[in-house]
Amino acid sequence: MVSSRAWFALAVAAVLGTFYVGAGQSPRDGVASGQEPPAVAVAGNDEEELMRLLEVRFNAASAEFASVMERQERLRTRGLNSHPIEIVCGAFERFVMASAELAKLPADRVKVYEEALRTAKRIDETTGIIIDRQNRVGKTPNDNITPIARERTKYMVAQSEIDLIRARRVANNAAGK
Numbered sequence: 001m002v003s004s005r006a007w008f009a010l011a012v013a014a015v016l017g018t019f020y021v022g023a024g025q026s027p028r029d030g031v032a033s034g035q036e037p038p039a040v041a042v043a044g045n046d047e048e049e050l051m052r053l054l055e056v057r058f059n060a061a062s063a064e065f066a067s068v069m070e071r072q073e074r075l076r077t078r079g080l081n082s083h084p085i086e087i088v089c090g091a092f093e094r095f096v097m098a099s100a101e102l103a104k105l106p107a108d109r110v111k112v113y114e115e116a117l118r119t120a121k122r123i124d125e126t127t128g129i130i131i132d133r134q135n136r137v138g139k140t141p142n143d144n145i146t147p148i149a150r151e152r153t154k155y156m157v158a159q160s161e162i163d164l165i166r167a168r169r170v171a172n173n174a175a176g177k
Helices: 007-018 047-077 085-102 106-136 147-174
Strands: none
Touching (some): 106 147
């Protein structure tokens, strides 16, 4: 498992720093230093089994996302095409879902979704930059970075915004606002 001090910052840094070749973005852009994972929710009769399964799912999603990003970096450094956008977005979305469901408090879920939205926007923006660059030089897009990929990242941004709005509503209701 990724260390408690670096779990989300590592994942966000991986996405921002290695997803695309030459996007001109630093891996540290938008990453909060020393970010802690959300506290874990525990309740109900089956709390031990539920907790175990949530942790198994979180660990699997973390490992998958880290693996995708590590491979992405190896491909990038060799000048090869990146992963298809669906692989990256899917791994990211599973990681966000697993992280949010481990959050003990509604405010913790808001933090997870805020980071997810920032990252989704950066992925979408970077996808647009690459497509625009390909269009300017008259290069045919590869199978991984196409206008369809841009629509996929727009969907991911919209879903992240929806999740954040819903999480804020729950947090506000819990706080009595």
